[in-house]
Amino acid sequence: MSYRSIIVNLGIDADPEPMIKIGVDLAERFGARLIGLAAADVPPLVATGDGMIYEGEVMQIQHEEIEKQLGERRAAFEKLVPVSVRGEWRQAVGGPTRFLTGSARAADLIVTAGGQASNVYRAVDIGSLALDAGRPILVVAGNADHVSAQTVLVAWKDTREARRAMADALPLLSMASEVVVATIDNDADVGISKSLADVLAFLELHGVKARTELIAGNGDGGQLLAFARSIRADLVVSGAYGHSRLREWAFGGVTRTLLEDNAINRFLSY
Known part of the structure; x- marks a missing residue:
């Protein structure tokens, strides 16, 4: 048994480089395909204290900002994954937990950063992911850039x-x-x-x-x-x-x- 396909989840509000390095190291160890993934969503319409609702132009600006951040993570992934590793990229403007859970069907192992999700529109809920993905989850310690597992x-x-x-x-x-x-x-x-x-x-x-x-x-x-x-x-x-x-x-x-x-x-x- 081996891991032939690994997903590394890149948080939209975190430096992607440490997680990419961890994903590359694991992919090289197991000879696996590495799928880089990132997602975030625009929060739903919110009423303010004055009864006003954020919509239209504001939501479009948020959508464009998310797409920009996703593009930056894709660029980092493509830069740091060597040609010796078969890399693939996936992204979505949508709920990060739902998108990662759905993509789990393509992998043997999911690798993601730890910490509690303070904003479910921009971070994965690891608890829901662990119980819903149908795949094992490697939750990386904070500030780690390597998982030796010795x-x-x-x-x-x-x-x-x-x-x-x-x-x-x-x-x-x-x-x-x-x-x-x-x-x-x-x-x-x-x-x-x-x-x-x-x-x-x-x-x-x-x-x-x-x-x-x-x-x-x-x-x-x-x-x-x-x-x-x-x-x-x-x-x-x-x-x-x-x-x-x-x-x-x-x-x-x-x-x-x-x-x-x-x-x-x-x-x-x-």
């Missing part, structure tokens, strides 16, 4: 989401120098030991040498991140646990903590 922490829980995440992350795990499979639990019963043994056997069959760790606790995401830092992990692999409620994504503690912490690279799958 020491990887796999957050294990015997669930569909964790199994999916581990399988989706195999190409990265196979290149890591150290893989630690950790589970958080207060009761180290036979069932937990058996599931960890099965995970190690599965990884070994795929050429991945790993060790296991049992973290005493109640499933708190902070404990997981503290352990990740203690082993100097540069990537955390985790299932994305959540559900739709009133058209908003509600997440469990570990997933929510991982989404909020932008100091480490996170690999999420649902």
Whole structure:
């Protein structure tokens, strides 16, 4: 298994160069096609305190500004992607989360910057993306321009989401120098030991040498991140646990903590 097609999402309000470099590095490592993508939308008509509505000329100006910014990101992508990498560009004046989710069908892996989306018209909602795209998401740490994935922490829980995440992350795990499979639990019963043994056997069959760790606790995401830092992990692999409620994504503690912490690279799958 490998990643043969990778999407790198470029935020319209961020410097595109670090993300492009990360995308190029991953594409070269896996011999993959690299799809550069960017999108932003014009906010809907808004009534002011005086009852006036922004429309017409104002919206056209905003549309043209977005197209200009998209063009700048395309130029940066085409400049920085070497001829040795098969590159492709996609852009849209439209909702960034919806556009990226729709484009996910063309890729094995989506790479995007972290941080909370303060403006859904100009930034991707990573929570919705993770649960809707049907593809694994590599959420890059803030200020990173490289994802080495040499020491990887796999957050294990015997669930569909964790199994999916581990399988989706195999190409990265196979290149890591150290893989630690950790589970958080207060009761180290036979069932937990058996599931960890099965995970190690599965990884070994795929050429991945790993060790296991049992973290005493109640499933708190902070404990997981503290352990990740203690082993100097540069990537955390985790299932994305959540559900739709009133058209908003509600997440469990570990997933929510991982989404909020932008100091480490996170690999999420649902």
